Amino acid sequence: MPIGFAPEDMMKLDGIVKNRRRIKQGDLLFSEGDPFTSLYAIRTGFFKTSVSSEDGREQVTGFQMAGEIVGLDGIVNDRHNCNAVALEDADVCIMPFSNVEELSREFPALQRHVHKIMSREIVRENTVMMLLGNMRAEERLAAFLLNLVQRLHARGFSKSEVMLRMTREEIGSYLGMKLETVSRTFSKFGDEGIIEVKQRYVRIIQPDALKKIFNPQVC
Amino acid sequence: MPIGFAPEDMMKLDGIVKNRRRIKQGDLLFSEGDPFTSLYAIRTGFFKTSVSSEDGREQVTGFQMAGEIVGLDGIVNDRHNCNAVALEDADVCIMPFSNVEELSREFPALQRHVHKIMSREIVRENTVMMLLGNMRAEERLAAFLLNLVQRLHARGFSKSEVMLRMTREEIGSYLGMKLETVSRTFSKFGDEGIIEVKQRYVRIIQPDALKKIFNPQVC
DNA sequence: CGAGTTCTTGACAGTGATCAAGCGACGTGG
DNA sequence: CCACGTCGCTTGATCACTGTCAAGAACTCG
Numbered sequence: 001m002p003i004g005f006a007p008e009d010m011m012k013l014d015g016i017v018k019n020r021r022r023i024k025q026g027d028l029l030f031s032e033g034d035p036f037t038s039l040y041a042i043r044t045g046f047f048k049t050s051v052s053s054e055d056g057r058e059q060v061t062g063f064q065m066a067g068e069i070v071g072l073d074g075i076v077n078d079r080h081n082c083n084a085v086a087l088e089d090a091d092v093c094i095m096p097f098s099n100v101e102e103l104s105r106e107f108p109a110l111q112r113h114v115h116k117i118m119s120r121e122i123v124r125e126n127t128v129m130m131l132l133g134n135m136r137a138e139e140r141l142a143a144f145l146l147n148l149v150q151r152l153h154a155r156g157f158s159k160s161e162v163m164l165r166m167t168r169e170e171i172g173s174y175l176g177m178k179l180e181t182v183s184r185t186f187s188k189f190g191d192e193g194i195i196e197v198k199q200r201y202v203r204i205i206q207p208d209a210l211k212k213i214f215n216p217q218v219c
Numbered sequence: 220m221p222i223g224f225a226p227e228d229m230m231k232l233d234g235i236v237k238n239r240r241r242i243k244q245g246d247l248l249f250s251e252g253d254p255f256t257s258l259y260a261i262r263t264g265f266f267k268t269s270v271s272s273e274d275g276r277e278q279v280t281g282f283q284m285a286g287e288i289v290g291l292d293g294i295v296n297d298r299h300n301c302n303a304v305a306l307e308d309a310d311v312c313i314m315p316f317s318n319v320e321e322l323s324r325e326f327p328a329l330q331r332h333v334h335k336i337m338s339r340e341i342v343r344e345n346t347v348m349m350l351l352g353n354m355r356a357e358e359r360l361a362a363f364l365l366n367l368v369q370r371l372h373a374r375g376f377s378k379s380e381v382m383l384r385m386t387r388e389e390i391g392s393y394l395g396m397k398l399e400t401v402s403r404t405f406s407k408f409g410d411e412g413i414i415e416v417k418q419r420y421v422r423i424i425q426p427d428a429l430k431k432i433f434n435p436q437v438c
Numbered sequence: 439c440g441a442g443t444t445c446t447t448g449a450c451a452g453t454g455a456t457c458a459a460g461c462g463a464c465g466t467g468g
Numbered sequence: 469c470c471a472c473g474t475c476g477c478t479t480g481a482t483c484a485c486t487g488t489c490a491a492g493a494a495c496t497c498g
Binding site for chain 1: 270272273274276277278280291292293294295296300301320323324325327330331333334335337338339340341342344345346347348349351352353354392393394395434435
């Protein structure tokens with residue numbers, strides 16, 4: 001929610017949230033083809049979104065955490081275009097999109113906010129395209145780890161320790177590599193002393209080394 | 220522009236377009252870091268958009284043709300996040316984003332239209348992520364060709380013949396492969412009688428064969 | 439017509455995929 | 469509380485797809 005609204009406006013803006021929904025780990029918030037009615041603001045928990053090709057291959061399109069919005073993909077066709085799965089027990093605010101649009105017409109700041117959220121998603125996907133199209137396995141994983149801890153740190157968590165919520169296979173799907181390659185690359189970073197890995201636990205020992213891998217010319 | 224507006228509304232909606240701009244082949248409509256003020260509706264011509272990594276690698280993020288909108292990436296940070304280059308002489312409508320937002324508040328149909336355009340872009344990028352993350356070179360190129368002719372056909376052009384506006388390198392950048400691989404894959408499709416290729420000219424002889432390559436399980 | 443760009447094709451190399459086996463962690467039920 | 473089964477992770481060996489390097493051909497444009 002953007003800040004800087006008058007109290008009476010805040011009252012109205014509360015109307016954007018119809019109600020809450022709890023999603024248990026492993027359950028779907030929505031899936032491809034579901035009628036689109038609402039956006040969802042993640043209050044707690046962790047999600048992955050994915051699309052699947054007709055022959056069953058899955059592509060993870062993103063990982064979302066508290067404060068982020070899922071469901072934007074549904075607006076074009078009035079049907080969701082991807083799956084959103086909770087990777088841990090989660091709690092979301094349901095925001096009927098018609099409410100969002102109605103209030104956006106009334107509050108320019110909200111309108112701007114919605115536009116920025118959508119634009120941010122477009123820019124994020126551009127970055128992923130760069131990763132998938134131009135980067136090698138090590139660069140992709142380094143970028144992934146840096147992005148993850150940066151977002152967690154912005155939420156008050158450690159900037160050096162992460163407990164991953166997703167499997168190697170899901171990381172690999174997001175980054176366009178196989179789970180074995182993800183595992184090997186984790187091990188390689190570990191051998192080099194850049195990170196410490198123990199299953200889902202990752203500690204970043206040398207963030208600069210990761211940045212250098214991601215961005216080779218900055219030395 | 221969406222349809223179904225009353226004549227007097229159309230007058231107002233005309234205000235969304237500040238003016239026109241002609242871009243010559245090879246010139247930039249905007250580039251990374253430029254202040255964001257406007258969206259651009261392509262009237263004629265053909266564009267590519269791209270982002271570049273800090274060490275200079277380019278990733279083509281899309282090819283846009285008449286009727287499509289570029290500039291959505293600029294909304295988040297009030298700066299453009301990608302480059303838009305004309306691949307042929309082009310003519311665009313400049314739509315100052317503040318006008319778009321103002322009129323969106325007044326006309327729900329326009330508001331919905333804008334939201335759909337942004338959502339469509341998100342969904343398109345999801346598809347590209349699937350291509351880059353899961354598909355092999357032949358599948359990517361088949362999907363690319365099918366998408367291109369489908370869009371051209373929707374604009375009244377042939378659904379079997381294309382004069383490509385981009386180089387092998389640009390196709391490769393978009394699809395995450397090297398120009399040599401693009402060239403070889405074109406040649407392979409040609410040898411198999413699926414398409415006819417002569418430099419930038421491509422004729423699709425067996426669209427079903429392309430669809431089958433793109434989507435192996437549908438036989 | 440000529441210079442430069444783009445495209446094609448060949449030979450070889452390397453990154454990451456595939457196949458396979460074993461280990462470790464976690465959860466459930468006895 | 470421990471045993472066992474399942475799932476996820478790691479690691480090794482091999483292979484294949486695509487990248488890299490190189491040379492020449494075809495096309496474009498001044």
